[in-house]
Amino acid sequence: MSARYLIFYLRFVGVSALLAFGAALMPGNWMVEIAGWLDIKPFPDAPLTFYLARNLSLMYGVLGVFLMLIASDLPRYRPLVWWMGVCAVLFAVLQGVVNAMAGMPAMWTFGESGWNLLGGGLLWWLDSRTREEGGRE
Numbered sequence: 001m002s003a004r005y006l007i008f009y010l011r012f013v014g015v016s017a018l019l020a021f022g023a024a025l026m027p028g029n030w031m032v033e034i035a036g037w038l039d040i041k042p043f044p045d046a047p048l049t050f051y052l053a054r055n056l057s058l059m060y061g062v063l064g065v066f067l068m069l070i071a072s073d074l075p076r077y078r079p080l081v082w083w084m085g086v087c088a089v090l091f092a093v094l095q096g097v098v099n100a101m102a103g104m105p106a107m108w109t110f111g112e113s114g115w116n117l118l119g120g121g122l123l124w125w126l127d128s129r130t131r132e133e134g135g136r137e
Contacts, residue, residue: 003074006081006126010071013119017064024057039105081127088120 028050035043043049070077070084096113 001126001129003130006123006130007071007074009123009126010067010074010081013123014064014067014071017060017067020057020060020064024054024061038108040108078131081123085120085124085127088123089117090120092116092120 028045031050031053032043032045035041067084070080074081092113095116096109099109099113
C-alpha cells in the first residue's frame, strides 16, 4: 500500500482539525444555540464553560497544525505516527468514559468516541501497512 493514503489521511484530518480555530473565536451565543440544536441543554452561560470550550477548540486546532507538519515530511516524522494512533485509540476510550460520567447523551458519547476510535484505528492501520516504504510517496 502506498504511503500516499496515509499522507492524504493525515492532511484530511489535519485540515478538519484546523477548522476548530474558528470555533474558538465564535460568539458565545452561537455556542449556546449549537448546544441546543445538539440537544445538550442547558449550556451553562458561565466564563468557565466558554473558557473550556474555546481552549479545547484551540487544542484541536493545534493538533491540526501538527498533523499537517507530519504529513509534509512523513519520513522525518514517521515515528510519531504510530504514537498518534495509539494515543488516539486511548483518547477515544477515555473520552467515552468521561462523556458518560459527564452525563452526555448516549448518541453524543458513542458518536464522538466511536469516530475517534475509528479514526485512531485507521491511522494505526495505515501506518502499519505503509511502514515498510518509510513514508515515501
